[in-house]
Structures are given as structure tokens and as C-alpha cells.
Amino acid sequence: MRQTKMEALEKARSMGPEAVLELLGRKGLEGRGGAAFPTAKKWRASRDAPSDERFVVCNADEGEPGTFKDKFILRHNAETVVEGLLLAAYVVGAKRCFIYLRGEYDYLRPRLQEQADSVLARAGMDGVTIEIVRGAGAYICGEATALLQSIQGFRGNAMQKPPNPTTCGLWGRPTVINNVETLACAAQAVLFDDWDANLRLFSISGNVKNPGVYEFPLGVKMSTIMDVARPARRLKAMSFGCFGGIMPVDEGMAITPEAICMEKCHHGAYSIILMDETVNVVDISYSIAKFYCYESCGKCTPCREGTVRMLNLLKKVREGRGTKKDLQTLQELAAHIQETSLCGLGQTCGNHVLTSIEHFPGDYEYYLKKGKK
């Protein structure tokens, strides 16, 4: 996470927007919020959408459980993030920039404000402003459309896409929304010739002695991660945040999107929660269900009504009252919510159920048998 010290912006302005887009496209910068969308493509779509006004937003509403890399970046390298934000504004032609800061990170705000002001003053970009908007604690506001609703002063509800925010976002104008890490990487990718598109920040937590943020290249071996994180006991399972699903730990596995996908999980922002043998995965699934049952925005039926039913069924199973039929209903519900929900929250909130039942049937069996004793 190198600092760019205003040189990236300077270089970009000497190159011109088109050349910057071409460079970022060539270097293969992808969004780091979880969806891995090509950044240059997003910026270009926004730049090309006809409008009198454009906006760029830094999504610092890092809410995924087990994810803390954006907080790390904002504490140690915020100026590079702000520089990346201005770089985006320069490329797409935006004047108003926003940083949407997670409510729980409000303690970072005073320093962030100073750094934003300082970078802005040094950038000398006419009429460009940066506003820090504090979230109010809703996980859903990390989702792009809900985040924009929140900035505009509305209830943080996810909105149906299309239209995509990139062409029709804040106040109906083209709006680029990028994750904190993405913006920092954009500045670095422009400035450093040896910038490596393969490097990712991993948030490692769970039953380990050294939790924290680590930088690894994609394809890193699981054993390498374990060497630095140092689990106390034999590891059993890992969860990618809450939404990515739960899968068994295989020391020989190389961490790549494809390998994770093979296990029906999703890498997201590479936040890995490691669990050892003392953990029953059903308990983890129950905690995750509780999380979604609290954080669903409530707008669409399957997510609003389905998450609470998933939780109730998991509760029943954990209390030893569950049946095989309950597990079938759980699977049916989870798949249904994912298939028919409006936004990314609903479309992923059943992953933990589906993957845990598939990968850890023994843990469910334990609770089903417990009830029969």
C-alpha cells in the first residue's frame, strides 16, 4: 500500500483522461469491494453518459463482518485514497465528490476531513469539492443503490437496477462509486510502473493468533496464510465474510476466485474468517442468519420475510427440535431468497446455509440427533 504523494494525479493530468482509462484498462484494475468489476470500464461508462453533471463516491461503508481492510487503509494511507478519488473525478469530469463513511468509523472522520482538505488544496482542481457523509449504521448502505439513496437523504433502501448508478445515480446523474481500496489502487496503478494487479488485501480473523490485514497475491497457498495467521488448533472451516459462504479449509488450496467458486462460495473482498475444530458450523450459520435478519433493508418480500424464517428454522435445529424436512425447507428458502431478491444482499444471504449444509452435513446431523436423545 504505497503512498502516491500527489504524483499520481499530476501524472494523470499530464496524460489526459483517455490515456488514463487506457492505462487502467491495460493494467487490469478491478473493483475491490467484492464484485471485481473492471474500473476503467465503469469510469468510461460514466464519462460517456450524456449529462450536465457527474459525481464520484468513495464507498467507505465497510460493513461486511470480518472485513477491516478499508479501515486499515483509511488509517494509514487515506491521502492516497483521496488522491484516487480526485483522479476519478478528473477522468469522468465530476465536480462533487463524496466519501460515504461507515457510521462506526466516525472516529476516523476528523483526521480524514483534514487529509481530504489538504489533498484537495494541493490538487488545485477548480470547483471540485469533497463531502464526507456519515452512514448511520446500516449494512445495506454499503450496497451502491442504497448508499446513493442515503446520500440523497432518503431511506437506505436498495433500488431496482437498471438503471445503473454509473449512468443514473445521484439526482439522476452519472455517478461512479468505488471502494476505498479500489481508489487507492487506481492512484498507485497510474503512478507505479511495477504495480501488480494480482495483489489483494486480505482481512484474516477467527480462531487465529495473528488476525489482521495482510497483502497476498491471488493464488497464494492456504498454508502460507496459516503460517502468518497461526491458528491454535487444526482448522476446519472458513467463511468469506458473511455473504460468501462457508467451506472446508484445505492447506494445499491456492486462493483464487475460480477455486473458491468451485466450492460454491464467493471471494468478495477476501475477508476470511477461520474456524477450528471446536466450532460447529451450524452455530456460525445461525449467527450469520441473525445478522441478515437485522440488516435486510426490508424492502423486498423474499429478503424481508425469508431471512427471519431462515433464522427461526436454524434456531429450531440448534435447539434440537429440527427435522430433515426443516433442512430441506431451509435449502428451499435460501435458494429462493437468492433467486428472487432485489439486491446483492438478498441474492447472497442464503450462501451460508446452502454451503454449510453441503460441506458440513455432520454438524447438522449432530443437532438433529441431539434432539432425539
Next chain:
Amino acid sequence: MKIRLNGNEIEVGGGKTLLDICRENGISVPTLCHHASLAPQARCRVCLVEMDGKLVTSCSTKPREGASIITNNEHVMKARRLNMELMVPQPSCRREDDLEVCGIYEEVGMKGARFANIKEYKPDLGAAVIRDNNKCINCGRCVQVCGEIQGVHAIDFASRAHNEHVTPYFEKNLASVACIRCGQCILNCPVGAISERSHIDEVLSALADKDRHVVAQVAPSIRAALGELFGMPTGTLVTGKTVSALRRCGFARVFDVDLGADITIMEEASELLRRLENDGVLPMITTCCPGWILMMEFFYHDLIGNMSTCRSPHEMLGMLIKTYYAKKAGIDPKKITVVSIMPCTAKKFESTRPELGSGVDFVLTTRELGRLVKMKKIDFASLPDEEFDPALGISTGAGVIFGATGGVMEAALRTAHFLATGKELGRLEMAEIRGMDGIKEGKIVLNGKEIRFACAHGGANMRKLVERKDDYHFIEMMACPGGCIGGGGQPIYRDPDTLRKRTEALYFADRASKLRRSHENPVVKQIYKEMLGKPLSEKAEELLHTHYVKRDRF
């Protein structure tokens, strides 16, 4: 572009949603959160169809070129059914409810309950509109209509996930927020979670009381809508059947609110002329609509001086029943119960206003009257046509068009012209203020002076017209889309053409009237001669006029 719809290749125009395309091709798709004239919310997720194998909400999705759309395979039906199961864990449909959601249970093939009911809300009981969140399915149409069509924003969603619920702001009751009681939310509730505060029980006990003389008065727009509740085609005029149904329910007299409307016109036209002659506050704004009065009192109380002081027609007639009629018939006014049959929930609130005294005791909406008739096991469709009671029962076509947007204005101008010039207005029908445009305007010349007038229907349109009020001399405001024929107490309708058909029925009734000008009504003349003297007399001011108050929103 070409798409395949259930296997058949069809040509579709651009810009249409899958829902529009399906319905145009005669394919039924269930919807709950969809409102024909508002942006899709894509909330309820029961309008799912398959596009190229993936489930999408048809209300918010436009097809791609060459897309294959399937609306009826097991994948689609199962997903729709499960979303319905989640929304309504314990479906029940009593036959008399006729709720929109009941048709959808059948369409998706709902079976028994699989999930427990998890809602525990206290009902919100107001004087006009009541809500039960335990029935609510969070479709959000009430919220959308209240905000976007009515411009009131009294209700919105609060809380998250399964705790998300519709509530007036600050979790208050409807009765203590700036709700104009228009009841448009009721018309848009597919599950009956919002309804009027029923007066049926009170009316039944009055009817059962041998000492009470119970009188019904019927608003103009009831006759153009009541038949719908008994399976008659939309726009059927059922004036005579309404009268005989009320008699069979036990009402001693059945009067026509049109007479109240005729008297309102006499008073209001005179008031307009007085303001024009004496440099009074202009524009003068009509006050027949209690929803508009509440909106003015909550949001625009600086307009109190612009408001006509006339009571609404049924309040006027209520006072005349308890004075003029009581005296003529030799009945103690204290023993008379006046029940207004209204297309309106705000009239229920109006009847509790202390400044109006006791002219009207109870208000039944069109829907409640329908329920009452069904309770009494009366076969409405085969009733004979009967006439209103004569003592206060002769009315004009001018009174009947009060039920449609622009009608009060049209009727008032017919009479104002005569009162001001002694001559009848050349044309009777004013096309410029008829029809469903949100704001309509026109002008006439009165004694050499140009009088500009405008009318708005629907709350959001009223707000727009308030902003331009200074361009006019005379303004008519109606809170409900279409005017009273689209009132919050009317039968719940799904066909968007309903308002037009009901309006046509009223204009037909006007054309069919022998008397089409309020000042020609012989009963009106008689009442002024025997009791009131002339319009705006001291007696008329006492019985027929009122005042308004400023109301706090918070």
C-alpha cells in the same frame, strides 16, 4: 423488436415492461406493489416471470432483443407462490371482503400455511381511517400514493428487515399527524389493512331505536358507483335503487345531498360576487372537500382568508334537516339522526368538527352502505327504482356534477352568471374544466370583467395549483383523483378506466335533469323564501357557513 412470449414469437415496441407486454397479450400476471401510474417499486416480487431462464420482476424489467419469456412454468409459479406464502403466512378470505389479494391466492395456487405469523402490531384507530399492520404485506402502495399522488407524505416505512412497517411519522397515530383523511391509501391496499372507521354499528343501533327518526342523505357520486359492489357494470346509475335500498334498511326519510349542493352554489356564487364587487380576498377557494380543508389547515393556513366560508353540501343539508325539515314535519330535532352516505372518509372527520355543530351524526362510505345492504340481505340489483323524499328531495343537474372534478366550479359559474347579470350563461357545459387533466382552467366574462378560474384534483395537483393561485379569481380543489367519484370511500377499483366511466354517469345524470341550474330549484327558492331570506343573510351565515383553524403538523 422480436421476443418469444411463452413460445410464440411476437413483435413489441420499445420501452415497454414485461408486465405491460404480458397484459397486452392477454397473459395474466399477478401484482401487488404495482400502481399503474407510478414508478415500479419491484418490492412484492409476485410478478416474477422467466427471461432466458432467469427469474425477473416483470413490472420493472424490459426485454432484450430475442429474449424468451416464460410466464407459467413450475419454476415461475413456485417462486410466486413462495413469496406469497412469506408475505401472507395465514391466508384467509371471507367472501364479503373481495380483497385484491384473494384473487392472487387462487392465481398462484396458495396452499396451507407453512410459516408462522410473526407480526404483532397495535392497530392504529383514527376517527376516519384505521390501519392494522398485522394484515399489512409491506407492498408500499399506500406510501407511494400518499406521497406521490396526494403530496401528503403522512406515512412511510420505518425499521428494517422483518420489522419494516408502514407508519405515520414519529410512530404516531394517523389521527395525530398531518393526514388529510382522503382515504386514497384504502383504495390502494390489496389486503384490507387500511379501512374506514366504520359507523355501521352506530347506525344500526339508531335504526333499531324506535324513538329516533333516522334520515339518510346521499351524496351525488354514490349513485355512479354503488352498483359496482353488487356486480353491476362500472358507470351504472343506481339512484333509484339506492333510495329503495336505504328505505329497506329502515331509514325514515331519504334525501338527496344534491339539494345541499344547490344551496352551496347559491351561497358560494353570492360570496364570490361579493368578493369581486368589494375587493375581497381573491382567489376564492371552494370548501366542499374536507380533504382539501385539512390540507389547507395543515400546510397552507395562510390561505384561510381565501377559503369560502360555505360548509360542505351535506353539512348544509344536515343543518336544514334539523331546522327547516324538523319544523315542517313537526319532529323534535333532538330525535333526528342524520346519516350521510358519502364517497369519502374525510367526511367522517369533518362530522366531528366542533365548529359545525350537530348537523350530521354519522357518515357511511359507499363501501359501508354496500356492506349494510348485504347484511340486511337485500337483493340490490332487483330493487325497484324509487324517488327521493320530496320535502327536501328536488335537486338539479348542477348539484349532481359536484361529484366530478370541475363540477362545483361549473355549477357555481352557471348560477354566479345569473345572479350577477340576471341572464343565464350562454353555454351550460364547460368542456375546459371537464376530464381527467390534473389542473384545468378557463375564463368567462361577467359584467365586462374577465373571471379566470381553475380546478385541481389529487393532492399533489392541489399543491401545484396553490403555487399559481394568484393567476385566478376562483379555484376548486378536490383532494381525490377524479373528484368525489374517486373518493377514498368509494368501491375499490382495479380498472384505470373506472373514474372516467363514473364521471360520464354523472354528466349523463346532469343532461337528463330537467333543472340544470341551482337557482332554478323550486325547493331552494322555497327554503330561502320561508327561512333563510337570501344568500349570505344572517340566518344563512349561522346555519350554512363556518370558519377554519390552523393545525400543527407535529
